[in-house]
Amino acid sequence: MKASEPKFVSFRSLLGDALRGARALGLGALLSVVAALVCGCTGGRGLAVYSVAVGGSPRPGKQVIAQYKCGTCHTIPGIPHADGVFGPPLNFLGRRTMLAGNLPNTPANLVQWVMSPQSMKPGTAMPDLGLDERQARDVAAYLETLR
Numbered sequence: 243m244k245a246s247e248p249k250f251v252s253f254r255s256l257l258g259d260a261l262r263g264a265r266a267l268g269l270g271a272l273l274s275v276v277a278a279l280v281c282g283c284t285g286g287r288g289l290a291v292y293s294v295a296v297g298g299s300p301r302p303g304k305q306v307i308a309q310y311k312c313g314t315c316h317t318i319p320g321i322p323h324a325d326g327v328f329g330p331p332l333n334f335l336g337r338r339t340m341l342a343g344n345l346p347n348t349p350a351n352l353v354q355w356v357m358s359p360q361s362m363k364p365g366t367a368m369p370d371l372g373l374d375e376r377q378a379r380d381v382a383a384y385l386e387t388l389r
């Protein structure tokens with residue numbers, strides 16, 4: 243019986259450790275909720291303000307996409323009435339490896355493609371729509387958010 247005494251003590255101290263651990267975890271969980279809320283306001287579900295990679299902003303990019311009616315040919319998440327099926331859907335564009343079949347999906351290629359697909363793949367079924375570089379960068383910034 244005497245031998246059980248230290249066991250009991252050590253159980254209590256284990257319990258103490260566990261409780262301290264749980265409290266620490268609780269704090270960790272609270273911190274990650276706070277972090278998620280903060281991220282939700284700045285990036286996360288909202289649109290980032292500016293993309294350094296493509297040198298443009300997604301919010302005006304959305305407007306350019308609507309203005310140039312890219313959605314008549316493409317299905318594009320987040321753009322009203324963009325449900326075209328003539329061109330490929332632009333879902334997950336930010337995660338794609340290739341553009342238009344054989345062009346690496348780099349920020350520079352994406353901007354250039356949006357500005358002038360015919361210069362990158364002569365004869366492609368996507369016409370040059372006459373976007374200037376500013377507009378193309380903003381459009382690319384929006385497309386990059388599709389992940």
Ligand code: HEC
Nearest residue numbers: 310312315328329330340341342343356366367368371381
């Ligand atoms: C007349 C129809 C048409 C319009 C309008 C159009 N596209 Fe396209 N787009 C296409 C076609 C067709 C392709 C496929 C080209 C190819 O693979 O050669 C394409 C390809 C693309 C790609 C590459 C997609 C991939 O999966 O490889 C992007 C990005 C893109 N278009 C963006 C746009 C944006 C942004 C606009 C508006 C500024 C737009 N397109 C307007 C027809 C169109």
